[in-house]
Amino acid sequence: MSRSNRERTEQTRQALMNAARRLFVERGYAATATPDIVAAAGVTRGALYHHFEHKxxxxxxxxxxxxxxxxxxxxxxxxxxxxxxxxxxxxxxxxxxxxxxxxxxxxxxxxxxxxxxxxxxxxxxxxxxxxxxxxxxxxxxxxxxxxxxxxxxxxxxxxxxxxxxxxxxxxxxxxxxxxxxxxxxxxxxxxx
The missing domain is CATH 1.10.357 (Tetracycline Repressor; domain 2)
Incomplete structure (x- = not known):
């Protein structure tokens, strides 16, 4: 994987984690849905499941x-x-x-x-x-x-x-x- 691909991969992972953190704090884990996380992160649902097995x-x-x-x-x-x-x-x-x-x-x-x-x-x-x-x-x-x-x-x-x-x-x-x-x-x- 090229450096730019690794950087993009890490940026996507961090965007998901940052969006999820914000939503988990605001709503709690149970009330946070994965579609909300991907929307907040500006990525696709496929990107979420590429980086994380589940919520x-x-x-x-x-x-x-x-x-x-x-x-x-x-x-x-x-x-x-x-x-x-x-x-x-x-x-x-x-x-x-x-x-x-x-x-x-x-x-x-x-x-x-x-x-x-x-x-x-x-x-x-x-x-x-x-x-x-x-x-x-x-x-x-x-x-x-x-x-x-x-x-x-x-x-x-x-x-x-x-x-x-x-x-x-x-x-x-x-x-x-x-x-x-x-x-x-x-x-x-x-x-x-």
Whole structure:
């Protein structure tokens, strides 16, 4: 395939994902029909099925891209050369910034488990944002040992609940202060 064909293919794929994302956020997955997606993307129905087996596959691609975008934002802000606690807190702030993108909390935390299943949604999280959290916790709490996995899963779930609460009107500053208290409390506990 020539470079221009590859570029056109990728442009079509991105147009479908962008249109689908917009409609999934506006209407929800169930109320979004594939004819609406192709019309919004300005492509044919054949183009949709050339790139994605079905609507759920398109949805999953949108979810994977959203999760990767959040993880990328965290990695940019939580630089490894920074002191581990500061890097972890910068990553927490980046997570909340990433989740503040319109519709992202709904897509990643509410729609994804319902549409692709809790197991698949969790796996995407484990490979993206939870992986960055685990690395940050490992650097910040090297004494965690065998507790690293469970602590990562618990804190990841806490971050997700906080993002949902913030989107519903909760005060982000309070959740960020709570994260500091949790991390410092964990560090103190693990040092004993």
């Amino acid at each position: 759920k596959a398109l949805f999953r691609a949108v979810i994977e891209r959203e999760a990767a975008d959040v993880a990328e934002e965290i990695e940019k802000r939580a630089k490894p050369e920074t002191e581990p606690r500061a890097a972890l807190l910068a990553g927490a702030a980046a997570y909340f910034d990433g989740m503040a993108v319109a519709g992202r909390t709904r897509l990643l935390l509410l729609e994804a488990p319902a549409v692709i299943g809790a197991s698949a949604a969790t796996q995407i999280d484990v490979e993206t944002t939870e992986a960055t959290l685990r690395a940050g916790l490992e650097a910040c709490l090297p004494q965690a040992g065998t507790l690293l996995g469970p602590l990562t899963a618990l804190l990841s779930a806490g971050f997700d609940r906080a993002a949902i609460a913030i989107e519903a009107g909760g005060r982000r500053e309070e959740y960020e202060r709570a994260i500091v208290a949790l991390l410092d409390g964990l560090a103190d506990h693990l040092r004993r």
